[in-house]
Amino acid sequence: MSNVTTLEKVASKLASKPKPAPSTTPPGDLFAADGKRIIQHKNGHLPTVIDLLEISLSESPDLNLFRYAGQLARVYQAAEPRDKSAKIPASAVMVQPVEPPLLGELAGRAAYHQKWDSRLSDYVATDCPRRAVDSLLARGHWPRVRDLIGFIETPIITDDNRVIDQPGYDASSGLFCAFTSIPGYQRPPIKPTKKDASAAAGRLLRLFDSFPFVDAPDRAAMLAALPTAIQRRLLPAAPLLAITAPTPGTGKTLLCETLALVATARRASVLSLGHDDAESEKRLAGVLLAGDAVISVDNIERPLKGDLLCQVTTQQFVRLRPLGGSGMLNVPTHSLIVATGNNLAIVGDLKRRVLMIRLDAKTERPEHRAFDRDHLATITAQRGEIISLCLTIIAAYLAAGAPKIAGLHGFGGFEQWDRMVRRPLVWLDLPDPLLTSEELREQDPDLEAMRLLYSAWLLSFGERPVTVAEVIAEGASVGQSANEELRDALQLVCAEKPNSRRLSYWMRSHRERIIDGLQLCKAGADGHAKVAKWKVIKCG
Numbered sequence: 341m342s343n344v345t346t347l348e349k350v351a352s353k354l355a356s357k358p359k360p361a362p363s364t365t366p367p368g369d370l371f372a373a374d375g376k377r378i379i380q381h382k383n384g385h386l387p388t389v390i391d392l393l394e395i396s397l398s399e400s401p402d403l404n405l406f407r408y409a410g411q412l413a414r415v416y417q418a419a420e421p422r423d424k425s426a427k428i429p430a431s432a433v434m435v436q437p438v439e440p441p442l443l444g445e446l447a448g449r450a451a452y453h454q455k456w457d458s459r460l461s462d463y464v465a466t467d468c469p470r471r472a473v474d475s476l477l478a479r480g481h482w483p484r485v486r487d488l489i490g491f492i493e494t495p496i497i498t499d500d501n502r503v504i505d506q507p508g509y510d511a512s513s514g515l516f517c518a519f520t521s522i523p524g525y526q527r528p529p530i531k532p533t534k535k536d537a538s539a540a541a542g543r544l545l546r547l548f549d550s551f552p553f554v555d556a557p558d559r560a561a562m563l564a565a566l567p568t569a570i571q572r573r574l575l576p577a578a579p580l581l582a583i584t585a586p587t588p589g590t591g592k593t594l595l596c597e598t599l600a601l602v603a604t605a606r607r608a609s610v611l612s613l614g615h616d617d618a619e620s621e622k623r624l625a626g627v628l629l630a631g632d633a634v635i636s637v638d639n640i641e642r643p644l645k646g647d648l649l650c651q652v653t654t655q656q657f658v659r660l661r662p663l664g665g666s667g668m669l670n671v672p673t674h675s676l677i678v679a680t681g682n683n684l685a686i687v688g689d690l691k692r693r694v695l696m697i698r699l700d701a702k703t704e705r706p707e708h709r710a711f712d713r714d715h716l717a718t719i720t721a722q723r724g725e726i727i728s729l730c731l732t733i734i735a736a737y738l739a740a741g742a743p744k745i746a747g748l749h750g751f752g753g754f755e756q757w758d759r760m761v762r763r764p765l766v767w768l769d770l771p772d773p774l775l776t777s778e779e780l781r782e783q784d785p786d787l788e789a790m791r792l793l794y795s796a797w798l799l800s801f802g803e804r805p806v807t808v809a810e811v812i813a814e815g816a817s818v819g820q821s822a823n824e825e826l827r828d829a830l831q832l833v834c835a836e837k838p839n840s841r842r843l844s845y846w847m848r849s850h851r852e853r854i855i856d857g858l859q860l861c862k863a864g865a866d867g868h869a870k871v872a873k874w875k876v877i878k879c880g
Contacts, residue, residue: 362456362463367392377451380463381472390476393468396451398484401509403446404516405438406488409629409669412438412477414446415491415516432606433491433518435631444473489514490573490631490674493604495525497731498574499760501738503527515573522605524724528732530739537736538768540729547718547726550711551591554698557775560765561697562595564773567730567761568695569603569634572676576656578757579777580649580677584684585699589707592680592699593638594715599678600634601719602726608636608678621648625660628652628671640681645688652677653693654753686780693753696776737764748772785832787855792829794858797876800826805863805873808840808847847874854879 366388370378377396381389397405404415413435438446447453447468454463476482492515495505504510505527507517529536544563553559565581572578581599583592600608609632613620625648627635637644651658652673659668679686686694701709719726737743742759745766751758751774766772800814800823814823815830815838830838833846851860851874863875 372452378454379451379468380454380456381466381469382456386472386475389472390479393447393451393472393476394482394484397446398486400446400450401486403449405446405485406516407482407485408435408488408631409671410480411669412443412482412485413488414438414442415488415518432604432609432632433493435488435491435629437629438477440470440473440477443477444468444470447473486511487514488516490672491516491518491633492573493519493633494522494570494602494727495527495731496571496574497528497734497738497760499738499756501735503731503735513574522724522727524722524728526724526728528728528735532732532736532739534736534740534768537733537764540732541765541768541770544726544729547715547722548595550713550715551595552699552701552706554700555776557771557773558696558698560771561695561773561776563770564695564761564765565595565599565697566602566726567734567764568757569599569676570727570730571734571757571760572603572633573674575674575757575760577654577673577754578676578761579693579695579754580653580679580690581697582644582684582686582694583678583680583697583699584682585701585706586683587701587704587706588682589705590699590701591706593636595697595699596634596636596638596678596680597716598719599676600636601716602723602730603676604633605720605723608634610636610638613637613640613642621646624648624652625671628658628673628675629660629669631672632675634676634678637677637679640679640684643685643687644679644681645686645690649677650689650693653690687784687786691777691780691784694777694780695773696780698776733764733768734760737767740767743767789829789832790850790853790855790860792825793833794855794860794876796823796826796829798858799823801875803875803877805875807866807871807873808844809871811874812838812840812843844872 362382364382364384366385367380367382369392370380372378377392377399379389379392379396397403406413406415415433416436417433436442444467451468453466453468455466455469456462457464486509492504495503495517496515497503498513504513504515504517505525507520509516541563544566545559548559548562551562553562568575568578568581581596583595585592597607600606609627611623611627613623624635648658652675655673657670658673660671661668703709742763745763748763748766751762762773797811801811811826812830815827817823830843834842836842847860851862853860857878859877859879861875861877863873865872
């Protein structure tokens with residue numbers, strides 16, 4: 341009994357002895373022997389824990405974790421195509437939004453996590469708690485994490501003539517260089533001459549000797565497309581590249597693949613248009629969120645238009661809602677979009693945002709033509725050299741002080757592209773690559789309707805203000821006083837039998853626009869009928 345009593349006394353003393361408790365001070369900077377941060381998850385100190393978690397992630401550059409489009413994201417290589425509407429080549433570099441499960445894994449790679457074990461009276465290893473992961477994501481702002489503008493897979497040159505060609509993250513530009521060494525690439529000279537640039541342009545043009553360009557400006561437009569593909573990540577805006585031909589098999593897709601190979605060393609991501617503009621814009625939003633470098637909109641069979649396409653070409657960021665998400669994101673638009681089609685039609689405001697390349701083999705079956713080399717194999721083998729030649733042209737123009745070119749008008753909304761791509765080529769006495777796009781404007785059915793209506797209007801009314809009803813009545817007149825030109829113009833404007841509603845809408849959307857020195861203006865109102873009056877005046 342005495343032994344039992346003694347044991348009971350010892351046990352009682354041990355039970356009454358207070359156990360060590362975890363410190364109530366906020367977790368601080370602790371590091372393991374290998375230098376990795378230790379985060380102790382203490383109750384009551386969640387804000388401090390989240391701060392330490394963000395710090396640990398920012399201290400781990402190998403995770404390739406960034407702030408991108410208002411969310412946490414990482415850069416990775418795709419293994420499989422994502423969906424049928426956008427075919428993504430294997431090994432494509434992608435931007436992946438980080439969800440809680442992945443962030444938990446990354447948190448475990450960035451730091452050691454510990455929690456208090458009351459049985460052992462000490463901190464023990466644990467996984468990063470879901471509560472901490474969710475709280476960090478919910479912050480929506482991570483100032484310690486690096487900001488990602490985009491990733492590049494080719495060297496690039498800035499507008500101050502600095503070449504970015506070292507793998508990894510470039511802090512000054514916000515670009516992630518997702519490449520190591522590129523065979524054949526050599527950094528351009530510090531100050532290449534105009535002669536160097538001219539020789540580089542000649543070598544690049546010879547790559548396309550076998551393509552049936554309609555005219556010299558089309559060849560120059562293709563040459564402009566190469567540095568556009570390389571520089572797109574740094575350009576706030578760049579025109580959509582449109583490649584058209586009268587028949588299949590002329591080489592449209594081949595030119596698109598050329599640009600993708602130069603920019604990424606892979607085939608392009610192919611996007612199929614939906615049945616309507618809304619569906620097309622959803623698909624385009626998906627590939628923009630993924631950060632695809634080159635997007636091929638192939639074999640377009642209907643007129644190409646759309647508000648999102650217009651915004652993507654001229655705006656540096658667009659507001660998009662990700663599929664399955666409820667919030668809006670500011671998404672960078674620095675993807676090169678290449679549209680191809682037979683007799684490709686581009687309508688609406690998109691016309692002035694296009695760099696057009698026309699092909700015409702002038703044969704019934706252009707796919708039967710024979711070539712002396714495999715074009716894409718040549719591009720792949722010479723990719724490094726092609727990049728060097730493109731950068732040499734830009735570097736030479738910038739080294740010369742980016743001289744102004746007499747007689748060359750600006751390109752509103754695309755000032756940086758104009759300076760870094762278009763003007764260096766015209767400086768080398770090559771045709772203006774935008775000349776082919778001017779024909780889009782001349783072929784615009786809307787402009788044709790304006791010309792017909794304004795000229796017929798002046799014949800009938802001079803500069804006298806009239807109502808919409810008077811215009812329709814004059815167009816419907818018959819006999820010797822009939823104005824057939826006005827009747828034809830009204831039918832073209834209204835798309836069918838003219839009526840006041842359609843014509844009023846058209847005139848409101850076209851007022852103050854000038855074409856061939858003529859302008860449609862609102863001229864007060866008819867006091868009796870309470871309707872607007874209009875007139876066409878000569879200006880300029």
